[in-house]
Amino acid sequence: MAMSAIRAAATGRMTSQGGLRGMLYSTISSGLPFAPPQVNQANKEPPADPSPNLFVSGLSKRTTTEGLHAAFAKFGEVVHARVVTDRNSGFSKGFGFVRYANVEEAEAGIKGMDGQFLDGWVIFAEYARPRPVPGQGQFGNTYGQRQ
DNA sequence: CCTGAGCGT
Numbered sequence: 001m002a003m004s005a006i007r008a009a010a011t012g013r014m015t016s017q018g019g020l021r022g023m024l025y026s027t028i029s030s031g032l033p034f035a036p037p038q039v040n041q042a043n044k045e046p047p048a049d050p051s052p053n054l055f056v057s058g059l060s061k062r063t064t065t066e067g068l069h070a071a072f073a074k075f076g077e078v079v080h081a082r083v084v085t086d087r088n089s090g091f092s093k094g095f096g097f098v099r100y101a102n103v104e105e106a107e108a109g110i111k112g113m114d115g116q117f118l119d120g121w122v123i124f125a126e127y128a129r130p131r132p133v134p135g136q137g138q139f140g141n142t143y144g145q146r147q
Numbered sequence: 148c149c150t151g152a153g154c155g156t
Contacts, residue, residue, distance in 0.1 A: 048154095055154055084155050086148090095153055121151090129154055 048127035052079070052106045055128035057095040059083060060119035065096065067119060072098045075112035076105025097128055 048055075056068060069081035083096035100106040106127070114125040 057153055058151080061148065061151085082155070084153090087156065089148075091148055093153075093155090094151060095155085097155060131155080 048129050050103050050107070051127050051130070052100045052103050053128040054098040054100065054106050054109060054125055055095070056098055056113070056123055056125050058121055058123040059092065059094050059096055060121040061092045061094060063092060063096075063119040063121070068096050068098060071116075071118055071123075072100075072109045072113055072125075075109040077101040078109075098125075 054072070056072075059068065063083060065081055065083045068083050069078050072078050072081060077100060079099045079101050081096065081098045084093045085091060086093055098106075098109065100109055110125040110127070113123060116123060
């Protein structure tokens with residue numbers, strides 16, 4: 001019904017998956033105080049390779065790791081979840097990462113939480129990109145890599 | 148911490 005319209009507008013997938021990410025804000029208003037970041041709908045960029053690692057964006061500044069974990073735990077076993085916060089101040093950057101125990105759960109988590117409301121903001125969930133790598137990094141710690 | 152886009156301490 002009405003939710004389907006919001007769902008479609010939130011995900012922006014409709015028929016084909018365009019590469020639009022940042023497009024929605026907290027409220028769907030007719031007049032935005034500032035112009036939208038991008039209107040590039042001809043961008044053909046594949047989301048990412050299927051992995052248990054999830055990249056969640058569009059989070060509220062008040063959303064924390066616990067809220068993210070609790071939200072995604074409903075669709076699968078969340079091994080680890082983290083909301084990326086600024087190292088200098090410690091405030092949320094507005095996005096985070098969620099790692100499921102399996103890729104199927106990750107897919108279920110995406111389909112379950114992508115375009116949904118969390119803390120009053122529409123969040124976007126997609127597969128996270130593989131990190132440069134391990135061992136020779138800056139921290140040299142086994143924080144979290146691909147399985 | 149605001150303008151919010153974006154792939155991590």
